[in-house]
Amino acid sequence: ALHVNSSATTAIGNDYGFDQIFSRQIEAKGQQGDVLYALSTSGNSPNVLRAIEAAKKKFMVVIGMTNSDGGKMKDNCDYILQMPTLDTARCQDAHIVLGHIICELVESGIYGQ
Secondary structure: OOOOOHHHHHHHHHHOOHHHOOHHHHHHHOOOOOEEEEEOOOOOOHHHHHHHHHHHHOOOEEEEEEOOOOHHHHHOOOEEEEOOOOOHHHHHHHHHHHHHHHHHHHHHHHHOO
Protein backbone atom coordinates (compact mmCIF):
# COMPACT_ATOMS: atom_id res chain seq x y z
CA ALA A 1 0.00 0.00 0.00
CA LEU A 2 1.22 3.43 -0.90
CA HIS A 3 0.70 6.08 1.73
CA VAL A 4 1.98 9.53 2.54
CA ASN A 5 5.60 9.19 3.59
CA SER A 6 7.15 12.49 4.62
CA SER A 7 10.67 11.25 3.87
CA ALA A 8 9.73 10.17 0.35
CA THR A 9 7.73 13.34 -0.21
CA THR A 10 10.60 15.65 0.70
CA ALA A 11 13.25 13.58 -1.07
CA ILE A 12 11.26 13.30 -4.31
CA GLY A 13 10.22 16.95 -4.09
CA ASN A 14 13.84 18.01 -3.66
CA ASP A 15 15.35 15.71 -6.30
CA TYR A 16 12.62 15.60 -8.97
CA GLY A 17 10.07 18.31 -8.15
CA PHE A 18 6.89 18.36 -6.13
CA ASP A 19 4.80 17.64 -9.23
CA GLN A 20 6.25 14.10 -9.06
CA ILE A 21 5.82 13.31 -5.35
CA PHE A 22 3.07 10.76 -6.00
CA SER A 23 3.94 9.54 -9.51
CA ARG A 24 7.47 8.48 -8.56
CA GLN A 25 6.09 6.34 -5.72
CA ILE A 26 3.51 4.77 -8.04
CA GLU A 27 6.25 4.01 -10.58
CA ALA A 28 8.20 2.23 -7.83
CA LYS A 29 5.41 0.38 -6.03
CA GLY A 30 2.26 0.42 -8.16
CA GLN A 31 1.04 -2.85 -9.64
CA GLN A 32 -1.61 -3.86 -12.14
CA GLY A 33 -4.95 -4.12 -10.36
CA ASP A 34 -4.00 -1.70 -7.56
CA VAL A 35 -6.34 1.23 -6.96
CA LEU A 36 -5.28 4.86 -6.95
CA TYR A 37 -7.68 7.03 -4.98
CA ALA A 38 -6.91 10.55 -6.26
CA LEU A 39 -8.24 13.73 -4.65
CA SER A 40 -8.01 17.23 -6.08
CA THR A 41 -10.51 19.96 -5.32
CA SER A 42 -9.98 21.60 -8.72
CA GLY A 43 -9.25 18.41 -10.62
CA ASN A 44 -6.16 20.12 -12.01
CA SER A 45 -3.43 19.56 -9.38
CA PRO A 46 -0.26 18.75 -11.35
CA ASN A 47 1.06 16.22 -8.81
CA VAL A 48 -2.27 14.35 -8.77
CA LEU A 49 -2.55 14.40 -12.58
CA ARG A 50 0.96 12.95 -12.89
CA ALA A 51 0.03 10.25 -10.37
CA ILE A 52 -2.99 9.35 -12.50
CA GLU A 53 -0.78 9.10 -15.60
CA ALA A 54 1.68 6.84 -13.75
CA ALA A 55 -1.16 4.66 -12.45
CA LYS A 56 -2.64 4.24 -15.93
CA LYS A 57 0.76 3.08 -17.24
CA LYS A 58 0.72 0.41 -14.51
CA PHE A 59 -2.87 -0.61 -15.42
CA MET A 60 -4.13 0.48 -12.04
CA VAL A 61 -7.75 1.44 -11.42
CA VAL A 62 -8.11 5.18 -10.84
CA ILE A 63 -10.89 6.61 -8.67
CA GLY A 64 -10.96 10.40 -8.56
CA MET A 65 -12.74 12.86 -6.30
CA THR A 66 -13.03 16.47 -7.33
CA ASN A 67 -15.46 19.40 -7.58
CA SER A 68 -18.50 19.76 -9.83
CA ASP A 69 -16.34 20.89 -12.78
CA GLY A 70 -13.98 17.92 -12.54
CA GLY A 71 -11.06 19.67 -14.20
CA LYS A 72 -8.65 17.49 -16.18
CA MET A 73 -9.26 14.59 -13.81
CA LYS A 74 -12.77 13.96 -15.12
CA ASP A 75 -11.40 12.67 -18.43
CA ASN A 76 -8.54 10.63 -16.95
CA CYS A 77 -10.10 8.60 -14.14
CA ASP A 78 -11.86 5.25 -14.45
CA TYR A 79 -14.38 6.46 -11.89
CA ILE A 80 -14.95 10.09 -10.96
CA LEU A 81 -16.85 11.32 -7.93
CA GLN A 82 -17.63 14.99 -8.47
CA MET A 83 -18.87 16.94 -5.47
CA PRO A 84 -21.83 19.16 -6.38
CA THR A 85 -20.04 22.43 -5.59
CA LEU A 86 -17.25 24.72 -6.77
CA ASP A 87 -16.70 26.05 -3.23
CA THR A 88 -13.32 24.69 -2.11
CA ALA A 89 -14.18 24.29 1.58
CA ARG A 90 -17.50 22.52 0.89
CA CYS A 91 -15.83 20.26 -1.68
CA GLN A 92 -13.14 19.26 0.81
CA ASP A 93 -15.76 18.67 3.50
CA ALA A 94 -17.61 16.35 1.10
CA HIS A 95 -14.34 14.55 0.21
CA ILE A 96 -13.75 13.80 3.89
CA VAL A 97 -17.28 12.48 4.49
CA LEU A 98 -17.30 10.41 1.30
CA GLY A 99 -13.82 9.07 2.07
CA HIS A 100 -15.00 7.85 5.48
CA ILE A 101 -18.07 6.20 3.91
CA ILE A 102 -15.95 4.43 1.29
CA CYS A 103 -13.50 3.19 3.95
CA GLU A 104 -16.38 1.86 6.03
CA LEU A 105 -17.85 0.04 3.02
CA VAL A 106 -14.48 -1.47 2.08
CA GLU A 107 -13.82 -2.62 5.66
CA SER A 108 -17.31 -4.10 5.85
CA GLY A 109 -16.75 -5.90 2.56
CA ILE A 110 -13.43 -7.34 3.69
CA TYR A 111 -14.12 -8.08 7.35
CA GLY A 112 -17.91 -8.33 7.45
CA GLN A 113 -20.25 -6.52 9.80
